[in-house]
Amino acid sequence: MTEPPDPVIALAGFGFRHVAASREALDRVTLEVRLGEYVGVLGAPGAGVTTLLTALDGVVPQLVRGETFGAISVLGRDPRVVPVREWARHVGLVFDDPSLGATQATVADEVAFGLENLGVPAAEMDPRITAALNSVGLAGFESRVPSTLSGGELQRLAIACALVTGPSILVLDEPSANLDPAGRRAVFGILRRLNREHGVTILVADQAVEAFADDATRIVVLDQGRVVADGVPADVLGSPATLGRLGIRSTESAVLGEALGLPAPVPTTVEQIARRLGRRVRGAAAGLPARRAADSTPAAGEEAVSLVLVDVRDVTYRYPGAAAPAVAGASLTVAAGEVVGIVGANGSGKTTLGRLVNGLLRPAAGSISVDGLDTSSHPVRTLAAHVSSVFQDPARQLFAATVADELALGPRALGLSEARISERVRELAQALELGDLLERHPLRLGRAERKLVALGAVLTMDPRVLVLDEPTTGAGVRLAGIMEERVRAAAANGCAVLIASHDMAFLGRVAQRLIVMDGGRLVADAPARQVFVDAPLLAMAGLEAPAVTRVALRLGDVGAEPWPPVSLEEAVLALRVAGSADHRVGEGDAVP
Amino acid sequence: MTLATSPFAYVPGASRLHRLSAVPKLVWLIAALVFCLVALNPVPLALVLSAAWALALGAGVGGPMWRAMRVLGPLAASIVVLQVAAPTSCPGGCSPLATLGPLTITAEALGRGIAYVLRLLAMASVAVVVLVTTRPADFFGALRRLHAPHPVALVLATTMDLVPLLGRELAIVLDAQRARGLRTTGIRALLPALLPVFVAAFERVGRLAISMEARGYGAGIARTSYRTTAYGRMDRALAWAGAGAGVIGATLGLARWGVGSVPAVAVPAWAAVGIVGVAALAFAAVIGRALVAVARA
Numbered sequence: 001m002t003e004p005p006d007p008v009i010a011l012a013g014f015g016f017r018h019v020a021a022s023r024e025a026l027d028r029v030t031l032e033v034r035l036g037e038y039v040g041v042l043g044a045p046g047a048g049v050t051t052l053l054t055a056l057d058g059v060v061p062q063l064v065r066g067e068t069f070g071a072i073s074v075l076g077r078d079p080r081v082v083p084v085r086e087w088a089r090h091v092g093l094v095f096d097d098p099s100l101g102a103t104q105a106t107v108a109d110e111v112a113f114g115l116e117n118l119g120v121p122a123a124e125m126d127p128r129i130t131a132a133l134n135s136v137g138l139a140g141f142e143s144r145v146p147s148t149l150s151g152g153e154l155q156r157l158a159i160a161c162a163l164v165t166g167p168s169i170l171v172l173d174e175p176s177a178n179l180d181p182a183g184r185r186a187v188f189g190i191l192r193r194l195n196r197e198h199g200v201t202i203l204v205a206d207q208a209v210e211a212f213a214d215d216a217t218r219i220v221v222l223d224q225g226r227v228v229a230d231g232v233p234a235d236v237l238g239s240p241a242t243l244g245r246l247g248i249r250s251t252e253s254a255v256l257g258e259a260l261g262l263p264a265p266v267p268t269t270v271e272q273i274a275r276r277l278g279r280r281v282r283g284a285a286a287g288l289p290a291r292r293a294a295d296s297t298p299a300a301g302e303e304a305v306s307l308v309l310v311d312v313r314d315v316t317y318r319y320p321g322a323a324a325p326a327v328a329g330a331s332l333t334v335a336a337g338e339v340v341g342i343v344g345a346n347g348s349g350k351t352t353l354g355r356l357v358n359g360l361l362r363p364a365a366g367s368i369s370v371d372g373l374d375t376s377s378h379p380v381r382t383l384a385a386h387v388s389s390v391f392q393d394p395a396r397q398l399f400a401a402t403v404a405d406e407l408a409l410g411p412r413a414l415g416l417s418e419a420r421i422s423e424r425v426r427e428l429a430q431a432l433e434l435g436d437l438l439e440r441h442p443l444r445l446g447r448a449e450r451k452l453v454a455l456g457a458v459l460t461m462d463p464r465v466l467v468l469d470e471p472t473t474g475a476g477v478r479l480a481g482i483m484e485e486r487v488r489a490a491a492a493n494g495c496a497v498l499i500a501s502h503d504m505a506f507l508g509r510v511a512q513r514l515i516v517m518d519g520g521r522l523v524a525d526a527p528a529r530q531v532f533v534d535a536p537l538l539a540m541a542g543l544e545a546p547a548v549t550r551v552a553l554r555l556g557d558v559g560a561e562p563w564p565p566v567s568l569e570e571a572v573l574a575l576r577v578a579g580s581a582d583h584r585v586g587e588g589d590a591v592p
Numbered sequence: 593m594t595l596a597t598s599p600f601a602y603v604p605g606a607s608r609l610h611r612l613s614a615v616p617k618l619v620w621l622i623a624a625l626v627f628c629l630v631a632l633n634p635v636p637l638a639l640v641l642s643a644a645w646a647l648a649l650g651a652g653v654g655g656p657m658w659r660a661m662r663v664l665g666p667l668a669a670s671i672v673v674l675q676v677a678a679p680t681s682c683p684g685g686c687s688p689l690a691t692l693g694p695l696t697i698t699a700e701a702l703g704r705g706i707a708y709v710l711r712l713l714a715m716a717s718v719a720v721v722v723l724v725t726t727r728p729a730d731f732f733g734a735l736r737r738l739h740a741p742h743p744v745a746l747v748l749a750t751t752m753d754l755v756p757l758l759g760r761e762l763a764i765v766l767d768a769q770r771a772r773g774l775r776t777t778g779i780r781a782l783l784p785a786l787l788p789v790f791v792a793a794f795e796r797v798g799r800l801a802i803s804m805e806a807r808g809y810g811a812g813i814a815r816t817s818y819r820t821t822a823y824g825r826m827d828r829a830l831a832w833a834g835a836g837a838g839v840i841g842a843t844l845g846l847a848r849w850g851v852g853s854v855p856a857v858a859v860p861a862w863a864a865v866g867i868v869g870v871a872a873l874a875f876a877a878v879i880g881r882a883l884v885a886v887a888r889a
Contacts, residue, residue, distance in 0.1 A: 059802055088808030097799060112818035117808035125818050165808060360767045384773030395792050396761070397768035399784035413773040443791050458772065 005076040008169060008201055009033035009056060013070030015225070016051055016060055025051040027225035028070065033203065035168070038195045040212050040233065041205040043222035044247030045448040045476045049205045052222065053171050055079065056203070057087035074169070088114055092162030096174035096474070098154040107133070107149075107157060108142040114165045132164040135198075136190050151346035152183020159190060170194065172204040176211060177473055180345045180502050182542030184211055191215065207474065210251045210547055213237055213268045221246065238265025249477045252505050252547035252568065259572045270547050274554035277575060306335035309465050309496035310357055315366035317356055326352040328520040329366075334465070334496040339487060341507035341528065342500040344517035345542035350500035351392065353517065354467045357498060359383040371464045385414055387465040388458035392473070394450040398442035403434060403453050406442050410461040424460050431489070432456045432482055448475045455483060465496045472503045484510055508532070508546040508566035516541050528566050603724045607651035610725045613823050614734035616830035617722050623838025624718040628711050631845030632854050634703070637710035644717035653724045660720045661713065668709045669874035675705030676868050682856075690861035697864045699856035705871075707854050737823065742815055757796070761789045 009032065016026040026048045033039055043049040054060045058079035061068050068080055075090055111129045120128070133139055136156040146154060155175055162170060172191070176184040188211040194200040195215065204212060219236040221229035223246045229236050237243070240250035240258045249255065253273040257266030260277070267273040312332045318325040327349045334340050342350045355361045356368055359375040368375045371386040388410075391397050400406040407425045416424075429435050432452050437445065442453050451471065458466065468487070472480045487510050491497050501507055507514065507528060514531045516524035518541045524531055531537065532545035533553065545553070548571035552564040560574035604610075609617075624640055631637065648657040676697055686698040735745035765785045804810075859867075 054802075057806055059806065063802055063805065084802075084805045085808050085810045088806060091806075093803065093806040095799060095803065097796075109818060113804075113809070114807040116815050116818055117810070117813070119813035119816050122816055122818055125816075129818075161807060355767075358771050360771060380767075380770040381773050384771055389771050391764070391768055393764075393792070395795070396765045396788050397772065398788060399769065399774070409774065410772050443787065461773065 007032040007034045008075055009203075010073045011071070014055070014072045015069035016055060016066055018064070018066040021066070024069075024225050025066070026055070029222075029225070029227050031220065031227060031230070033201060036195070036199045036201055038191070038202045038212070038215055038217045039204070040209070040216040040219045041203060041222065042209065042219060042236075042243070042248050043205070044478065045446050045474065047222040047246075048225040049222055050173050051225075053173050053203060053205060054093070056169070056171055057091040057093055058082060058084045059093070085117070088165045088167070089118060090167050090169065092159075092165070092167040092170045094155070094158050094162050094170070094172040094175050096177035098158040106142065107138065107144045107146060110146055110157065111161050111164050114161060118165060128164055132160040135163060135194065136160045137186065150183065152179050152186055155179060155183065155187055156190060159187070163194075167200075169201045169203070172202070172206070174206055174474065175204065176206050176208050178346075178470075180542050181504065181544035182345060184208055184502075185544075188212055188215065207249075207476075209237065209249065210253075210269075213251050214271075221248065233268060235265050237268040240266065244477065247476055247478045253551060256548050256551060256568055256571050256575075259568060260575055270550045270554065274551050277551070277555060306338075307494075308333045309336050309371050310334040310498065311369040312353075312357065313367050313369075315356060315363040315368055317352060317361055317364055319352075325364075325520050327356060327517075330517075330522045331366075332515055332522065332525055334498060336464075336494040336496055337491050338513065339491050339497040339499065339511045341511035341514045342498060342517060343502070343504070343507065343514055343531075343541065343543055348517040348541065349520040350517055351469055352520075353515075354389060354469055354498060354500050357465070358387045358389045358467050360389075384410075385461065386463065387467065388461050388463035389467040390451070390454045390458055390469065390471060392469040394447070394454035395443060397454050398450060398457070401441060402439050403442055403445075403456075404429070404438040406453055406457050407434075407460050410457060414461065421460075424462075428456045428460055431486065432459075433478075448479050451475055452479055452482065455486060459486060459490065463490075463495060466490055466498070468497070468499045468501075470501055470503075471499060472501065472506050480506065504532075504544060505546045505548075505567075508549065509568070516543070529562060529564065532566055533564060601656075601724065602727050603653050603656060605652055605725065607725070609647055609651040609721070612725075612830075613827035614726050614730040615737050615823060616827050616834055617726055618731065618734045618738065619831045619834035620837070621718055621722045623834050623841060625715055626838055627841035627845050628715045628718075630842050631849040632707050632711060633849035634707050634710050634855070634857070636845070636849055637707065637714045641710060641714040641717055644714065644721050648717070648721045651721070651725050653721065656724045657717060657720055660716050664712060664716055666874060666878040668712060669871040670878070671708045671712065672702075672705040672868065672871035673875045675708060676701045676871075687856060687858065689859065689864040692865060692868065695868075697868055699858040699864075700854070702859070702864060702867065703857040704854050706857055736817065758789060758793055761792050762786075765789050765792075 011029050011031045014026060014029045014031075015024050017024045029048075029052065041049050041052065051060050051064075054064065055068075055072060056074050056079060060066070061080060062084050072079060074087075079087065108129050111132055112125050115125050115128060129142065130139070133141055136159050138153065138156055138160060141149075141153070141157075146157060149157060155178075159170070159172075159175075170191070175187055179187065191202055191204065191212070192215045195202050204216075206212065213233050216233050219229070219231065219233050220227060221236060221243065228246065229242070237250045237254050240254045243250045244255075251268050253270050254266050254268045257268075257273050257276070258264070262273075262276065267276050310333060312330055315327060315330045316325050317327045330349075330353060332340075342353055344350050352361065356363060356375070357370060359368075359370070359378065359380045362376050370383060373383060373386060375383060398406055400409050404425055407428055408421050411421045411424055425438075429438055432455065434449075434452060434456060437449065437453075442450060445453065451474075455468075455471070466487075471483050471487075475483065484506065487497055487499070499507065499511060511528050514524070514526065514528045515522055516531060516537060523541065524534070524537055532549045538544060544550075546566060548568055549564050549566050552558075552571055552574060555575070557563060558574065562570060563574060565571035565574045624644075628637060628640060645654075645657065648654055677695060678701070682698065682700045686700055688696050688698050689702065690697045731748070732745050735748060736742065740748075762785065765788045768788075769785060
């Protein structure tokens with residue numbers, strides 16, 4: 001192989017406009033990436049991140065049609081001209097959805113696909129397949145069938161498939177969007193090794209900024225198709241307010257540092273901020289905090305009255321043909337006004353539990369009562385007036401021709417008057433900031449906006465019980481903020497909310513209680529605070545406490561209440577109280 | 593959900609039939625289907641049907657076979673009814689068996705109905721028994737070995753994967769409708785469900801196409817093949833035997849049991865009325881259920 005040209009990627013005034021789009025998805029982007037760099041690409045939904053990444057091997061504009069402007073060169077060649085399929089040995093591409101299934105056979109077949117396409121002799125394939133699988137930690141998986149792999153394993157397989165053809169550049173678009181914290185750690189650990197030990201140039205976009213803040217050599221920020229920031233992570237991520245204005249969340253640690261009034265650039269990782277704060281926080285003691293955390297007050301106001309709206313009793317469910325039950329012997333209650341998170345690794349039964357609560361699945365053993373109705377003896381359509389769900393993929397639950405109709409569909413099915421319906425639609429459109437989109441077709445919106453419409457569509461039903469499945473995946477800061485507000489508002493109205501999610505920071509902010517699932521079993525049901533300090537439990541369930549909690553735990557018990565903090569607001573309060581109270585505090589003041 | 597247990601999905605197993613190379617299975621399947629198409633006679637068709645069932649029971653896949661038969665039941669009933677009701681031309685003069693009001697059941701029409709039903713069931717059975725004992729990936733390999741162009745083989749293999757995928761998507765969308773308190777029966781419920789199903793399927797297929805091309809699929813280089821599945825002398829002999837059987841069967845079928853030679857089935861009047869009556873009831877039940885569903889929507 002000849003020495004690759006350096007920079008390996010060079011864009012000069014590069015632009016792209018989709019067929020029939022009114023504005024450029026990418027607008028005069030100028031960017032150079034040198035060999036061996038690790039670049040994190042950030043941007044709110046619709047900022048052009050995917051377009052930029054997929055332009056690097058010609059998917060844009062060859063497969064995603066549109067008009068390009070300016071110049072682009074990857075390894076000295078123009079990806080607009082060189083066919084996509086010829087890039088396989090130079091640029092590896094990985095998406096949020098592993099999109100495998102080219103051969104539908106074994107893991108080895110799947111990896112071999114790229115080699116077959118390049119005409120590699122069969123005899124040379126096995127060592128290369130083994131090497132690719134080893135490099136992603138899937139040694140010995142050769143004869144497994146992909147459909148039996150976990151989400152994290154599948155994503156690692158997708159990386160192996162991209163690597164096997166020997167690319168020097170690896171491009172990943174939201175590779176951890178659907179992964180649990182353990183799967184995410186594994187994926188980013190692999191990227192770190194590929195970059196450091198094998199010199200692979202990496203470009204990655206992911207909402208979990210935390211996961212690569214420490215490894216990336218550079219962060220590029222896009223806004224409305226333009227590069228608006230480009231620098232080392234410490235600088236770019238160290239200005240969370242600037243990113244926040246663009247609808248991008250920096251690392252939780254950086255946001256905390258800023259809220260505590262540390263001068264910019266603020267530390268960006270748990271490690272760094274703990275070290276920095278350690279000097280400021282008085283009495284910072286080493287070691288784990290005392291277990292009194294367990295009985296400290298919950299984050300949100302605790303109601304003395306507890307009207308139980310969801311009552312799950314000893315429920316077991318097994319999918320037809322499955323060897324093990326998806327949910328086994330689960331018991332839990334959720335009261336009016338309570339927000340409860342369901343957490344656990346991919347495949348631990350979170351989604352199934354949600355589907356049992358809304359009646360789509362009926363327990364094989366045990367019973368579930370929702371708002372006083374037994375889910376086994378009432379049709380789902382009857383239950384729908386009491387319990388509403390937002391699915392993981394919102395595209396599947398949007399049926400109407402316009403967003404306005406979508407929001408009106410539920411209340412219409414409930415038989416409400418048209419006047420009442422249009423009033424509700426108006427209120428919700430305003431609360432969800434959907435006003436501009438009311439006449440659009442829901443399925444023509446981006447994934448994040450679809451999610452919001454799906455949430456609105458169930459909120460118009462004014463449900464007593466709300467079940468949300470991964471509400472913040474791919475949502476971006478603005479939409480996640482709106483969702484958070486709506487969840488709080490629903491709970492304040494007496495709605496019982498169940499949220500299955502991998503987003504610990506989000507749950508730390510909204511959930512009072514966490515249900516931890518592992519292999520279909522409910523292994524803990526405790527205040528979020530108590531779960532987040534239980535290291536063995538977190539390890540077993542493949543979870544991770546929110547960054548702010550980890551920062552606090554590293555500092556040691558500073559004598560603040562509640563301890564440890566599980567949300568940014570609490571952390572600001574706790575650490576400000578503990579440290580000198582002389583610095584500026586942002587939203588922290590709003591905490592009761 | 594019935595879609596999750598589609599009678600055509602692969603059922604893992606370790607029987608002889610499961611382990612047999614996909615190439616002879618594919619050849620024999622094609623031979624059997626061709627034979628069923630040319631030979632319209634209850635006797636050979638019943639033989640094919642019984643052979644398929646014997647293989648299925650031997651391979652432990654009687655369940656999916658039975659489900660397929662149940663799915664086809666209403667269609668079989670309607671075939672009998674329509675054949676009997678339609679005016680039949682009998683070259684040698686018709687032989688009436690019984691009269692049901694305005695309807696005269698002739699031995700010729702009954703024979704024709706039974707032959708068509710047997711053809712339907714025989715073809716479905718051989719297809720099911722081969723499909724459920726062969727992994728889609730092995731079909732892909734077999735098609736390649738039979739020198740089908742790679743894209744053709746890939747499209748066929750991914751289509752087989754797409755059918756259960758669409759089924760799963762539809763199930764999810766219908767669930768979502770129910771969860772929102774909407775009706776999920778009848779045409780009016782199904783139509784809005786189809787759009788999200790196809791949007792989801794298209795988005796998935798689009799992503800798959802992009803990711804396949806990004807992995808070098810379709811590069812102008814001669815593809816190599818990783819998997820050289822065991823394909824022994826025995827498999828080869830069986831495949832050739834299948835091809836031979838196909839040719840002989842087709843010739844024999846055309847010569848002896850061609851369309852023009854459907855035998856009349858002469859049964860006592862009560863039996864004729866019974867057969868047609870049961871079929872008519874099943875047929876009416878299906879029509880009735882469809883009408884109710886439409887009316888409710």
